[in-house]
Amino acid sequence: MNKTIVIVGGGPAGLEAAAALGSSPHHVLILEKEHETGGKLKNWHHLFPNFADAFEILKSLEKTLPLNNPEVKYDSNVCKIEQMDGKLLVLLNKGEKINADAVLLATGFDLFDAHKKEEYGYGIYKNVVTSFELEEMFKIGSFPDHLKDGMPKKIAMVHCVGSRDKKAGNLHCSKLCCITGVKQAIELRKHLPNSSVYNFYMDLRMYGQHFEELYQEAQEDYGITFIRGRVSEIAENSEGSLQVKAEDTLSGRPMKMVFDMVVLLLGMTPASSTTPISVSLGLPRTNAGFLSPLHQHIAANETCIPGLFLAGTCREPLSLQESITDARAAAFKIIEWLKLKDNN
Amino acid sequence: MEQAGKKRIWGEYQKDIAEDHYFYVRSCIRQTFFPGSETTFLRILRDELFKDVFEDARHTTCTGIGYHTDIVPFETTMTIAARHFALMTEAGYVNFVPSCVTSFGIYTEILDTWKHFPEMEAKARDFLWTATRREFKVPENLSHTSDIIYKFRNQLAASSKHHLIDKNDGKPLKVVEHIGCHYAKMFPKCGIGGAEFPAVLSGMVEAWGGEVIDYPERRHCCGFGFRQYLIRANRGYSMSNSKKKFESMQPYQPDFIVANCPGCAMFLDRWQYTIAEMEGTTYNESGKGIPVLTYEEMAGLVLGYDPWVMGMQMHQISVEPLLDKIGIIYDKKDKYLGSKGQYIGVPQQPLFLLQ
Amino acid sequence: MGRLHERLCEDLRCLEGLNSCMNCGVCTAICPSAEFYHYDPRIICDTVQSTDDELIEQLLKSDTIWYCGECMSCKTRCPRGNTPGLLIMALRKLSQELGYFTDSEKGRQQFAIRRVIGDSILTTGYCMRPMLVNPQNHPEQGPVWEWVYNNLTEVMDKVGANYMKDGPGVLRQIAPAVLAEINEIFKVTGGQDFFQCIEKFSLDKANEMGLIAGERGSDNAYFSEVYTKNSGNHH
Numbered sequence: 001m002n003k004t005i006v007i008v009g010g011g012p013a014g015l016e017a018a019a020a021l022g023s024s025p026h027h028v029l030i031l032e033k034e035h036e037t038g039g040k041l042k043n044w045h046h047l048f049p050n051f052a053d054a055f056e057i058l059k060s061l062e063k064t065l066p067l068n069n070p071e072v073k074y075d076s077n078v079c080k081i082e083q084m085d086g087k088l089l090v091l092l093n094k095g096e097k098i099n100a101d102a103v104l105l106a107t108g109f110d111l112f113d114a115h116k117k118e119e120y121g122y123g124i125y126k127n128v129v130t131s132f133e134l135e136e137m138f139k140i141g142s143f144p145d146h147l148k149d150g151m152p153k154k155i156a157m158v159h160c161v162g163s164r165d166k167k168a169g170n171l172h173c174s175k176l177c178c179i180t181g182v183k184q185a186i187e188l189r190k191h192l193p194n195s196s197v198y199n200f201y202m203d204l205r206m207y208g209q210h211f212e213e214l215y216q217e218a219q220e221d222y223g224i225t226f227i228r229g230r231v232s233e234i235a236e237n238s239e240g241s242l243q244v245k246a247e248d249t250l251s252g253r254p255m256k257m258v259f260d261m262v263v264l265l266l267g268m269t270p271a272s273s274t275t276p277i278s279v280s281l282g283l284p285r286t287n288a289g290f291l292s293p294l295h296q297h298i299a300a301n302e303t304c305i306p307g308l309f310l311a312g313t314c315r316e317p318l319s320l321q322e323s324i325t326d327a328r329a330a331a332f333k334i335i336e337w338l339k340l341k342d343n344n
Numbered sequence: 345m346e347q348a349g350k351k352r353i354w355g356e357y358q359k360d361i362a363e364d365h366y367f368y369v370r371s372c373i374r375q376t377f378f379p380g381s382e383t384t385f386l387r388i389l390r391d392e393l394f395k396d397v398f399e400d401a402r403h404t405t406c407t408g409i410g411y412h413t414d415i416v417p418f419e420t421t422m423t424i425a426a427r428h429f430a431l432m433t434e435a436g437y438v439n440f441v442p443s444c445v446t447s448f449g450i451y452t453e454i455l456d457t458w459k460h461f462p463e464m465e466a467k468a469r470d471f472l473w474t475a476t477r478r479e480f481k482v483p484e485n486l487s488h489t490s491d492i493i494y495k496f497r498n499q500l501a502a503s504s505k506h507h508l509i510d511k512n513d514g515k516p517l518k519v520v521e522h523i524g525c526h527y528a529k530m531f532p533k534c535g536i537g538g539a540e541f542p543a544v545l546s547g548m549v550e551a552w553g554g555e556v557i558d559y560p561e562r563r564h565c566c567g568f569g570f571r572q573y574l575i576r577a578n579r580g581y582s583m584s585n586s587k588k589k590f591e592s593m594q595p596y597q598p599d600f601i602v603a604n605c606p607g608c609a610m611f612l613d614r615w616q617y618t619i620a621e622m623e624g625t626t627y628n629e630s631g632k633g634i635p636v637l638t639y640e641e642m643a644g645l646v647l648g649y650d651p652w653v654m655g656m657q658m659h660q661i662s663v664e665p666l667l668d669k670i671g672i673i674y675d676k677k678d679k680y681l682g683s684k685g686q687y688i689g690v691p692q693q694p695l696f697l698l699q
Numbered sequence: 700m701g702r703l704h705e706r707l708c709e710d711l712r713c714l715e716g717l718n719s720c721m722n723c724g725v726c727t728a729i730c731p732s733a734e735f736y737h738y739d740p741r742i743i744c745d746t747v748q749s750t751d752d753e754l755i756e757q758l759l760k761s762d763t764i765w766y767c768g769e770c771m772s773c774k775t776r777c778p779r780g781n782t783p784g785l786l787i788m789a790l791r792k793l794s795q796e797l798g799y800f801t802d803s804e805k806g807r808q809q810f811a812i813r814r815v816i817g818d819s820i821l822t823t824g825y826c827m828r829p830m831l832v833n834p835q836n837h838p839e840q841g842p843v844w845e846w847v848y849n850n851l852t853e854v855m856d857k858v859g860a861n862y863m864k865d866g867p868g869v870l871r872q873i874a875p876a877v878l879a880e881i882n883e884i885f886k887v888t889g890g891q892d893f894f895q896c897i898e899k900f901s902l903d904k905a906n907e908m909g910l911i912a913g914e915r916g917s918d919n920a921y922f923s924e925v926y927t928k929n930s931g932n933h934h
Contacts, residue, residue, distance in 0.1 A: 569768025
């Protein structure tokens with residue numbers, strides 16, 4: 001019997017889950033809040049650890065869309081989901097209601113709002129940029145023209161911005177920023193061979209395949225300097241360069257360095273667009289504020305609400321690769337659950 | 345520097361400042377080095393703003409310096425604070441306003457500690473009763489005196505006689521604002537604008553026509569360091585920290601420095617003298633140093649008060665260049681005279697610092 | 700966990716000041732002391748966190764804990780909500796309670812502070828007042844301050860002070876009845892005991908060093924020694 005599966009979110013997890021559900025007889029509908037699918041992947045240039053082309057990957061994830069498979073509704077923000085007669089009623093901000101047999105939340109993440117880290121001066125000092133903005137600079141192939149000679153010569157990468165930080169409101173580690181910092185440092189050196197790049201970190205979380213090797217390459221092949229000390233403060237000099245204060249904890253000395261540009265490696269926070277959904281359903285959250293699965297180990301894609309499933313970064317920081325795999329796992333679980341429901 | 349970013353932060357750190365009926369407690373350092381500033385504050389509040397400010401002559405030091413030099417235990421300091429709350433309660437007030445920034449820090453720390461450890465508040469009540477037979481209520485509002493001036497800055501601007509503008513070119517004066525560490529570093533929510541971009545002095549400066557300078561060491565401590573200054577063997581620490589700030593602000597050519605902490609104002613004034621005499625270095629082109637004002641003096645100048653009645657002759661760095669820039673008319677000859685116009689000698693001239 | 704560490708944990712400031720340190724270094728990065736002294740607030744937290752009594756005892760007897768200026772800039776930045784400055788206050792208290800402070804050049808200075816600031820609080824009700832800032836001991840205050848100091852009454856009069864008189868006003872005379880209350884508070888809260896503790900250990904040290912400390916005041920050899928001695932080995 002054909003069921004209706006609603007996927008909230010047309011980012012990588014949503015798209016891949018839809019593809020995995022495509023071979024089932026069910027009707028799959030993606031609700032995407034923006035006017036195009038792709039989520040954050042749209043804004044990325046190259047992906048760690050092998051500098052894969054983000055655009056190519058996005059195109060591959062979206063390849064069946066032109067055949068209207070799955071169906072996608074754009075500019076569709078979900079403002080409420082209610083349990084009703086064994087189904088889930090999905091309410092859109094435009095007033096439309098959709099009766100779903102199963103709902104997959106693939107709402108993704110927000111990047112930490114760098115303004116909140118006041119001592120870094122984001123939004124106040126123009127040469128303080130975010131990792132997100134840097135990725136855009138790589139995409140268009142140029143740097144802000146207010147920089148002297150149109151390019152930075154000395155750049156600092158600041159790890160852990162909005163993560164592992166009680167003051168910023170996020171105790172959790174966002175997992176991916178370290179490898180992003182290494183990747184972007186290498187890309188800066190590739191774009192600007194005369195530049196020098198310094199990464200300020202507390203720990204280097206090189207957890208994935210080829211991550212540790214990339215770190216070594218960054219040091220040996222690209223001459224990137226890694227300083228073990230969290231950045232305490234960024235201030236602006238009279239000509240717009242930035243004064244960064246940190247402690248080199250390995251030598252136990254406070255230090256002050258001047259840079260042309262500072263890149264803040266932003267942490268991941270739960271997507272704020274999910275809040276109305278979790279509130280209306282009474283869906284619990286983890287301590288870090290991400291959506292809580294039924295069981296962290298053996299039921300990571302299910303929730304305590306029958307018919308409601310989770311995939312991707314809405315439930316915890318995941319890399320693109322992990323989101324894709326997670327989406328497939330969620331799809332399997334949905335099909336299994338629908339079969340079970342049918343048999344009963 | 346983008347102003348919008350700063351305004352956003354200020355918007356998030358708004359603080360409730362009482363409207364009227366203030367129980368006022370004085371500052372040991374401000375009374376010692378800037379006695380005219382305390383008088384000026386009361387004059388502004390009573391004569392310009394028609395506020396009710398009450399001072400109980402039986403109040404004493406808060407022991408802040410003793411606490412931060414680690415000779416006075418926390419239990420003692422908190423009981424002295426409790427005694428002040430008792431005097432406030434007895435006089436029928438609920439809004440507590442200290443003149444000293446270290447005091448302000450002490451009171452906020454004590455109130456915060458009592459919130460987390462109610463048994464400490466109980467102990468304070470017990471100690472106070474045993475020692476003095478006094479009882480107290482916790483203040484409903486705790487604001488620093490500079491918060492009050494900040495709150496009414498626009499009203500004061502409306503009745504101002506002068507602006508923080510260079511009369512020679514009509515441009516806003518460039519002002520370095522220095523916030524005492526104990527104002528907001530411990531509890532950013534207790535300071536207007538938080539700890540990174542505090543607004544209390546910037547707000548005044550901008551309301552009165554000046555322009556605030558952001559320089560790299562803006563947030564850095566002036567270097568008082570309590571024991572680091574009080575003991576002669578340690579004074580190098582104190583001077584080094586001020587010197588760091590001077591070197592950082594110099595490229596921006598500030599017209600003056602303003603501070604809300606009396607200790608900071610004193611140090612930023614005196615260390616310029618000491619550095620000049622030791623090294624021959626001054627931090628502005630004239631060789632006279634950058635004038636350092638308390639916020640009360642800044643407010644008083646804007647309102648047209650006599651600089652020598654406010655006590656600005658007690659500064660080592662001459663303030664006349666600033667007064668001339670603003671276009672304030674003052675009696676040069678009256679600077680070092682007594683209140684009846686009597687001659688009481690004049691200070692000796694430094695060797696290097698021009699006066 | 701040793702007995703010193705346990706004792707430290709009884710101090711509220713240690714409980715408030717140290718949750719757990721991940722050695723990120725933001726405190727040391729902006730610490731005014733760390734820049735000029737051989738001092739690292741991060742290492743202080745790490746040392747206390749280790750609960751190693753031997754290391755803590757070393758700390759309590761060293762110059763190290765006396766370098767902090769208690770500006771609390773560290774509290775503003777710490778991502779774990781720690782305050783090395785508060786921890787320092789707890790360490791300084793314990794160092795004085797145990798008499799360890801007299802082992803270090805900087806620690807011995809507590810005697811001078813106790814004599815000047817401590818006695819000023821109890822006898823006048825002020826921590827700081829003009830007569831304490833003698834230009835002889837404070838050449839850095841400059842010639843204008845010297846003129847103020849030499850003409851205090853007149854200058855105070857000009858600026859509207861109520862110098863050493865009754866009633867409210869700047870630098871008023873604090874009434875004996877009020878001073879009696881302050882002294883009583885010091886007695887009841889352990890402040891007086893703490894003063895005596897600092898005195899006792901300091902006098903013992905003065906004896907050991909063959910210097911006279913007297914019963915009160917700053918006019919003695921031990922005071923001069925601790926007030927001015929600087930080995931120059933602090934950087």
